[in-house]
Amino acid sequence: MNVPTMAEMTAQGKQPEILFWVGCAGSFDDRAKKITKAFVKILNKAGVEFAVLGTEESCTGDPAKRAGNEFLFQMQAMTNIEVLNGYEIKKIVTACPHCFNTLKNEYPQLGGNYEVLHHTELIETLLNDGRLSIEGGKYKGQKITFHDPCYLGRANDIYEAPRSLIEKLEAELVEMKRCKSDGLCCGAGGAQMFKEPEKGTKDINVERTEEAIKTKSKIIATGCPFCNTMMTDGVKATNKEDDIKVLDIAELIANTEDL
Amino acid sequence: MNYIDNIAFAIILFLGVGFFVKNFQKLIRNIKLGKDINRKDNSSARWKNMAKIALGQSKMVKRPIAGILHIIVYLGFIIINIEVIEIIIDGLFGTHRVLSFLGSFYSFLIGSFEILAFLVLVSVSIFWIRRMVLKIPRFWNKEMKGFPKNDALYILYFEMVLMSLFLIMNATDVPFQQNDIGNPISQFLVPLFEGFNASTLFIVERTAWWLHITGILIFLNYLYYSKHLHILLAFPNTYFANLNPKGQFTNLESVTNEVKMMLDPTIDPFAAQPEGAADEIPEKFGASDVQDLNWVQLLNAYTCTECGRCTAACPANITGKELSPRAIMMKTRDRLEEVGENINKNGKFVDDGKQLLNDYIKPEELWACTSCNACVEECPVNIDPLAIILDMRRYLVMEQSAAPQELNLMMTNVENNGAPWQYNQMDRLNWKDEK
Ligand code: SF4
Ligand code: SF4
Numbered sequence: 001m002n003v004p005t006m007a008e009m010t011a012q013g014k015q016p017e018i019l020f021w022v023g024c025a026g027s028f029d030d031r032a033k034k035i036t037k038a039f040v041k042i043l044n045k046a047g048v049e050f051a052v053l054g055t056e057e058s059c060t061g062d063p064a065k066r067a068g069n070e071f072l073f074q075m076q077a078m079t080n081i082e083v084l085n086g087y088e089i090k091k092i093v094t095a096c097p098h099c100f101n102t103l104k105n106e107y108p109q110l111g112g113n114y115e116v117l118h119h120t121e122l123i124e125t126l127l128n129d130g131r132l133s134i135e136g137g138k139y140k141g142q143k144i145t146f147h148d149p150c151y152l153g154r155a156n157d158i159y160e161a162p163r164s165l166i167e168k169l170e171a172e173l174v175e176m177k178r179c180k181s182d183g184l185c186c187g188a189g190g191a192q193m194f195k196e197p198e199k200g201t202k203d204i205n206v207e208r209t210e211e212a213i214k215t216k217s218k219i220i221a222t223g224c225p226f227c228n229t230m231m232t233d234g235v236k237a238t239n240k241e242d243d244i245k246v247l248d249i250a251e252l253i254a255n256t257e258d259l
Numbered sequence: 260m261n262y263i264d265n266i267a268f269a270i271i272l273f274l275g276v277g278f279f280v281k282n283f284q285k286l287i288r289n290i291k292l293g294k295d296i297n298r299k300d301n302s303s304a305r306w307k308n309m310a311k312i313a314l315g316q317s318k319m320v321k322r323p324i325a326g327i328l329h330i331i332v333y334l335g336f337i338i339i340n341i342e343v344i345e346i347i348i349d350g351l352f353g354t355h356r357v358l359s360f361l362g363s364f365y366s367f368l369i370g371s372f373e374i375l376a377f378l379v380l381v382s383v384s385i386f387w388i389r390r391m392v393l394k395i396p397r398f399w400n401k402e403m404k405g406f407p408k409n410d411a412l413y414i415l416y417f418e419m420v421l422m423s424l425f426l427i428m429n430a431t432d433v434p435f436q437q438n439d440i441g442n443p444i445s446q447f448l449v450p451l452f453e454g455f456n457a458s459t460l461f462i463v464e465r466t467a468w469w470l471h472i473t474g475i476l477i478f479l480n481y482l483y484y485s486k487h488l489h490i491l492l493a494f495p496n497t498y499f500a501n502l503n504p505k506g507q508f509t510n511l512e513s514v515t516n517e518v519k520m521m522l523d524p525t526i527d528p529f530a531a532q533p534e535g536a537a538d539e540i541p542e543k544f545g546a547s548d549v550q551d552l553n554w555v556q557l558l559n560a561y562t563c564t565e566c567g568r569c570t571a572a573c574p575a576n577i578t579g580k581e582l583s584p585r586a587i588m589m590k591t592r593d594r595l596e597e598v599g600e601n602i603n604k605n606g607k608f609v610d611d612g613k614q615l616l617n618d619y620i621k622p623e624e625l626w627a628c629t630s631c632n633a634c635v636e637e638c639p640v641n642i643d644p645l646a647i648i649l650d651m652r653r654y655l656v657m658e659q660s661a662a663p664q665e666l667n668l669m670m671t672n673v674e675n676n677g678a679p680w681q682y683n684q685m686d687r688l689n690w691k692d693e694k
C-alpha cells in the first residue's frame with residue numbers, strides 16, 4: 001500500500017497536495033484501520049498526492065478536552081501544531097469527525113490554521129472533478145441508512161456530503177426518523193467512548209441501532225470510526241450481526257469499485 | 260368631579276411598574292455576577308438571529324403544532340397589549356375608549372384584538388390539554404414537579420382569565436355593542452348578560468376593566484419568578500448566543516499561557532517571579548458555582564422556558580440517565596436566585612457553604628453527557644446547556660482531579676502515548692503493512 005509519510009516526502013523535496021490525518025482510532029483500532037485502508041485506496045485510485053504524519057502524529061486532544069482536561073488538550077494541540085506548521089501543511093483530510101472538528105475549529109486560535117476536510121467532502125470533490133468515478137453497481141437499489149456523526153452534522157453542519165455519496169452508489173437512502181440536525185448520538189462522544197455509561201435504563205447505541213433497524217436497511221452507513229464501533233456493538237446487542245452491516249462511506253465506495 | 264378612580268389607577272400602575280423595574284434591576288445585577296465574555300462581535304449576524312429566532316420563532320415551528328399555537332399566543336399577547344396603551348390613558352385621565360376617535364381604524368383594531376383574544380383562548384386551552392390530558396412526556400420529567408409544573412399552569416390560567424376579561428369588558432360596554440362594529444367575538448357574549456339592567460352592566464364592565472389591567476400588572480410582576488421571563492429575555496438571549504460552529508469549544512486562555520510556558524524551553528521555571536505576581540490569586544479552572552460561569556450562561560438560565568425540547572432530544576436522558584439539560588438550566592437559575600437573595604440580605608455575597616456543583620448538579624449528571632449538541636440544536640431560544648456541563652467538568656478534572664477512573668486512564672494514555680489507548684506512538688503506521 002502506497003502511504004508516504006511527510007518525513008519521506010520532505011526528504012525528496014516534495015510537498016503533498018493534502019495531509020491525511022489518520023487519527024488514533026484509524027491508526028490503532030482494528031475495525032477503524034479497515035476504514036483507513038479503504039480511504040487510502042480511494043486516494044491512490046484518484047491519484048491524490050497525499051502523505052501521513054505516521055509516528056509524528058499524536059492524539060488531537062479531543063477526548064481530553066471533552067472530558068474537561070483543557071491542559072492536556074492544549075499540550076497535544078500545541079505539539080501537533082508545531083509538527084504541522086513545521087511541514088508547512090495547508091490542507092488536511094481526515095476520516096474522523098472528532099479530529100476534523102478539533103483541527104478545524106479549535107486549532108486556529110492556538111496557531112494552527114489549515115483547510116480541513118472530512119473524507120466524505122474530499123471524495124465528493126474528487127467525484128465532481130472527475131478524478132474519481134463510480135462504475136460498480138454493487139449497492140444499486142439496496143437500502144442504506146445513514147447515521148449522522150454528531151461532530152460532522154450538528155457540530156459542523158455537514159449533512160449532504162455523505163448523503164450525496166450514497167446517492168452516487170445508486171443505493172436507496174432511507175432516513176431514520178431522527179436524522180440530520182435531529183440525529184441521535186451513538187453514545188461515544190464527549191469521551192464516553194472511554195468509559196462505562198452512567199447508570200440508566202438502556203445503552204444509547206442500542207437505542208440508535210434499533211432506530212436504524214426500523215428502516216429495514218441491511219447497511220448502516222456512517223462516517224466516524226467511533227460511531228462505527230458503537231453501531232456495530234449495537235447490532236451485536238440486538239443479535240442482528242448476520243443480517244446488518246455497519247460500514248463507513250469510504251468502505252462503500254472502495255467496495256463498489258472493488259478496490 | 261371624582262378623581263378617586265384616577266388616583267387609585269395611578270397608584271396601582273406606579274406600584275405595578277415600580278416593583279417590576281426593581282426586580283428587573285436585581286435580575287440584571289445577578290446576570291452580571293457572571294464572568295465577562297465578549298459577545299459584541301458580528302452584530303449583523305446577531306441582529307439577524309434575534310429577528311429570526313426570537314421574533315420570527317423559527318425554531319419553534321420545528322414542532323409544528325406547538326410552534327403554530329405558540330405563535331398565536333405570542334402574537335396575541337403582543338398585539339392585544341397595544342390595547343393597554345388606551346387602558347392606561349383612560350385610567351389616568353378618566354376618559355372612556357379615548358382612541359375611538361380613530362373611527363373605523365379603531366374598530367378594525369379592536370376587532371382584530373377580539374379575534375386574536377379568541378384564538379389565544381383556544382390555543383391556551385389546547386396547551387392545557389397537551390399538558391394535563393395528553394400528558395406529553397417532556398412536560399412530566401422529574402424536574403417538572405412542584406413549582407415548575409404549576410408555574411406553567413398558572414400562566415395558562417392567567418392567559419385564559421385575561422383574554423376572557425377583555426372579551427367580557429367589550430361585551431358589557433353598551434355603547435360599544437350598540438355601535439356594533441369591532442365586536443366580532445364579544446357580540447356573541449352579549450346574550451349572556453341579557454336581563455342585566457344598565458347599572459349592573461356598567462358595574463360588570465368596570466369590574467372586568469379593572470381586573471384586566473390589574474391582572475396585566477400582576478402578570479408583569481409574576482414574570483420575574485417564572486419561566487415566562489423568556490418573553491422578554493428571548494431577545495437578548497438570541498442576540499448574545501454563540502455564533503461559532505457548535506462543535507467548537509472555547510480554548511481557555513489562562514491554560515494557553517501556562518501551556519506555552521511549559522513548552523517553551525527558553526523560560527526558566529525557577530526564575531524569580533515578577534513583582535506582585537506572587538500575590539495574584541491563580542485563576543480557577545472551570546466552574547463549581549454560578550459566579551464561575553459567564554454572564555451569557557446566566558442569562559441562558561433566566562431565559563429557559565422549561566419546554567424540555569432539549570431533554571426530549573438528549574440521548575442520555577432518553578436512555579434513563581440522570582442528566583437532563585433542562586434540569587441543568589433550572590438548577591443554575593435556582594442557585595443564581597439563591598446567591599442573589601444572599602446578596603439582597605447581606606449587601607454582598609457571604610459564603611453559605613453551598614455551590615452549584617454537588618448541592619444542585621451532581622457529577623453523575625455531568626459525566627453522562629456525550630457532548631452531542633442535540634440540546635443546543637433543539638432549544639428554541641438558543642440556550643447552550645452543554646457549555647455549562649463542560650465548564651463544570653473542567654472544574655472536576657482540573658481543580659479536583661475527580662474524573663471517572665477510566666477517563667483518567669484514557670488521559671494518562673494520551674499524555675504518555677499520544678493516543679487514548681495503550682499503544683506505542685511508534686506503532687502508529689503499522690496498519691500500512693498489516694493484511
Ligand atoms: S450535549 Fe449532553 S446534555 Fe446536550 S443533548 Fe447531548 S448528551 Fe444531552
Ligand atoms: S434549555 Fe431551551 S430547550 Fe431546554 S427547556 Fe430551556 S428553553 Fe427549552
